[in-house]
Amino acid sequence: MNNFVRMLKKKFWIAIGLMIVCSIALGAEKYFTVDTKTYFSKDAFAQCLARLDATDERIMLEPRGFFVTTPMEYYRFINGAGKKFEFDKFNANWDELTELEQVFWLSSHLYVERYEYNMYILSARVEAAVPHDYEYAKANMTRLLDEYVAFAKEECVRAGVGTLVEIERAELMPKPIKLSLRAIVFKYMAVGAMLGLVAGLLVIFGLSMRKSTNG
Secondary structure: OHHHHHHHHHHHHHHHHHHHHHHHHHHHHHHHHOOOOEEEOOOEEEEEEEEEEEOOOOOOOOHHHOHHHOHHHHHHHHOOHHHHOOHHHOOOOHHHOOHHHHHHHHHOOEEEEEEEOOEEEEEEEEOOOOOOOHHHHHHHHHHHHHHHHHHHHHHHHHHOOEEEEEEEEEEEOOOEEEOOHHHHHHHHHHHHHHHHHHHHHHHHHHHHHHHHHHO
């Protein structure tokens, strides 16, 4: 331990140097790569409350058993009505996803929840935390829900379970937020400085251990 303290006093410039280098490097990387477009400040929703007028009064579909929420149905939707939309505007990483990953992403952003007996809420959601095109998402989220509701209606009829009847609509559109490039750069410069400090201390500790071993 005494060796480390002595080495720290003699070689503290190493830690300072690494702090400066890592801080500048990480800050510069974010300056040139961070997207400062406008985004939703919180998750945005478009929702539809609907009733299933079942062909048999014993029919009640749980959300998990609601067939329009199965992977096969999402696949059909993506390759049918979904072709009207640019999903990379709802999720900038869309084109990097495999076809199966796209289906599972859709299942958490376009989905059905049971409200009460044979009453369902169909929702479209845009995540604030995922890069998206704010203007496109705002203009097309309700249209995406419209297509999904229409798709669900057709599938209910096709499956012979009954008719899905819309009751009311609701939208939750949070205020937009524009990320500050300056704030992001300074944040990552601070992170870089901390990483540089830790790396510097590890280097100094390694030097003290080597000196101790060599006597």
